Amino acid sequence: MNPVKIGFLGFGTVGQGAAVVLARNAVEINRRAGRDIIVKSAAVRDISRERAPELASVALTTNHDDIVNDPEIDVVIEVMGGDEPARSLLLKAIANGKHVVTANKALIAVHGNEIFEAARKHGVSVAFEAAVAGGIPVIKSIREGLAGNKIQWLAGIINGTSNYILTEMRDKGRDFPEVLDEAQALGYAEADPTFDVEGIDAAHKLTILASIAFGVPLKFDAVYTEGISHITQEDTVYAEELGYRIKHVGLAIDTGNGIELRVHPALLPERRLIANVDGVMNAVLVQADAVGPTLYYGAGAGAEPTGSSVVADILDVVRVASADVHNRVPVLAFQHDSINESRTVPSSEFQTSYYLRILAEDVPGVMADISRILADQNINIEAIIQKGPASGSSKLPIVLLTKQIVEGAMDAAIAQLEQLKSVEGAVVRIRVESLG
Ligand code: NAP
Ligand code: HSE
Numbered sequence: 001m002n003p004v005k006i007g008f009l010g011f012g013t014v015g016q017g018a019a020v021v022l023a024r025n026a027v028e029i030n031r032r033a034g035r036d037i038i039v040k041s042a043a044v045r046d047i048s049r050e051r052a053p054e055l056a057s058v059a060l061t062t063n064h065d066d067i068v069n070d071p072e073i074d075v076v077i078e079v080m081g082g083d084e085p086a087r088s089l090l091l092k093a094i095a096n097g098k099h100v101v102t103a104n105k106a107l108i109a110v111h112g113n114e115i116f117e118a119a120r121k122h123g124v125s126v127a128f129e130a131a132v133a134g135g136i137p138v139i140k141s142i143r144e145g146l147a148g149n150k151i152q153w154l155a156g157i158i159n160g161t162s163n164y165i166l167t168e169m170r171d172k173g174r175d176f177p178e179v180l181d182e183a184q185a186l187g188y189a190e191a192d193p194t195f196d197v198e199g200i201d202a203a204h205k206l207t208i209l210a211s212i213a214f215g216v217p218l219k220f221d222a223v224y225t226e227g228i229s230h231i232t233q234e235d236t237v238y239a240e241e242l243g244y245r246i247k248h249v250g251l252a253i254d255t256g257n258g259i260e261l262r263v264h265p266a267l268l269p270e271r272r273l274i275a276n277v278d279g280v281m282n283a284v285l286v287q288a289d290a291v292g293p294t295l296y297y298g299a300g301a302g303a304e305p306t307g308s309s310v311v312a313d314i315l316d317v318v319r320v321a322s323a324d325v326h327n328r329v330p331v332l333a334f335q336h337d338s339i340n341e342s343r344t345v346p347s348s349e350f351q352t353s354y355y356l357r358i359l360a361e362d363v364p365g366v367m368a369d370i371s372r373i374l375a376d377q378n379i380n381i382e383a384i385i386q387k388g389p390a391s392g393s394s395k396l397p398i399v400l401l402t403k404q405i406v407e408g409a410m411d412a413a414i415a416q417l418e419q420l421k422s423v424e425g426a427v428v429r430i431r432v433e434s435l436g
Contacts, residue, residue, distance in 0.1 A: 232428075
């Protein structure tokens with residue numbers, strides 16, 4: 001069979017990672033695809049930038065049209081990142097009848113509905129395994145491997161940079177900014193690293209996972225999003241004392257009264273496998289009715305792990321290219337006309353337990369005041385640790401674990417706690433997820 005020619009939009013960490021994997025494993029890949037896959041060209045911003053020496057045969061250009069309008073190119077790989085021009089270029093490639101593969105979760109989470117519609121119209125495939133959890137084939141597992149199940153909930157550590165930072169803070173006592181710099185140098189972080197540390201990247205990925213798990217449209221704006229920038233070394237130590245690990249998690253839950261979508265730091269019981277996923281590794285735990293819980297684990301970022309997912313998508317696209325478009329695996333797992341609008345649960349209705357850290361004056365009655373406010377909101381305390389004041393301070397950190405309560409009640413209690421004269425500053429609140 002004729003070789004398949006591919007062109008890259010972007011040739012940085014992921015683009016070169018994928019091209020290196022394609023070159024190194026060319027024989028194995030040909031045995032799987034039944035055809036050679038040739039990287040013809042790549043569009044970049046700066047041609048003079050150094051690239052991997054084994055990719056010298058790839059023609060570089062700064063003109064995107066050299067890729068999306070090239071009649072010889074069958075598959076376009078978008079790994080430039082961001083919104084525009086990535087969106088317009090993918091739509092142009094699709095309009096030109098090319099299959100597209102992307103690692104750009106921001107693009108799929110926000111513009112996926114439009115891109116999939118264009119692809120349906122033009123009878124081409126859109127593949128995006130690399131957009132969620134780097135090298136873990138979690139999209140394929142949920143879309144195809146769990147296709148016989150009703151999925152009840154999923155929970156994931158889906159941002160490698162945040163997990164790397166939290167792990168280094170906990171294990172080595174390192175500072176947040178120093179570890180973030182390192183994650184950027186290792187190629188893990190987004191072009192704008194606030195996407196990683198403020199939970200936006202994880203929210204993009206959760207949007208995609210939820211759509212595939214529940215057959216709902218992509219709704220990025222519906223995700224409650226909180227990052228890790230307020231987590232301190234102190235909180236990681238107290239959490240350990242209580243038998244928990246602080247992880248940044250994405251949760252998508254079919255509550256029966258809507259879909260709960262949230263991304264935030266959480267205390268996870270340290271006995272859970274997922275609480276022991278460290279460094280740049282990611283994991284997604286899926287609870288489904290027939291199979292029960294399944295856990296998908298692997299590298300969440302980096303050149304070759306993410307390249308591995310891009311190459312798997314290229315192979316899929318090549319294999320299905322000859323099948324009738326209506327008989328391919330649906331892009332969001334469910335048939336296009338079966339995607340259901342569903343209510344999104346507001347954060348005030350979330351039901352969970354909480355870790356609270358309150359900095360309080362060492363005066364009589366302070367504990368009674370705190371307990372009264374929590375009791376008034378029907379909040380039950382599970383455990384308390386009271387620490388001595390830090391040197392040079394008269395304030396005591398009081399750490400509490402609560403039983404499950406609706407988030408609206410916790411919001412009200414925190415607002416009242418912060419009004420107490422004996423309480424200083426904001427109350428630290430981290431959700432606790434037992435994932436049982
Ligand atoms: P990167 O290393 O910064 O590479 C981006 C590439 O795109 C570079 O080659 C850059 O050109 C090119 N580029 C950017 N804007 C361009 C423009 N307007 N016109 C032409 N070329 C342009 O980024 P990356 O880490 O590979 O990430 C790429 C995508 O993969 C992003 O959507 C990211 O979210 C996603 N992703 C990344 C990882 C990871 O571990 N890094 C994992 C999963 C998904 P120059 O080389 O000339 O600068
Ligand atoms: N910046 C992302 C992360 C890359 O750290 O997880 C992988 O999507």
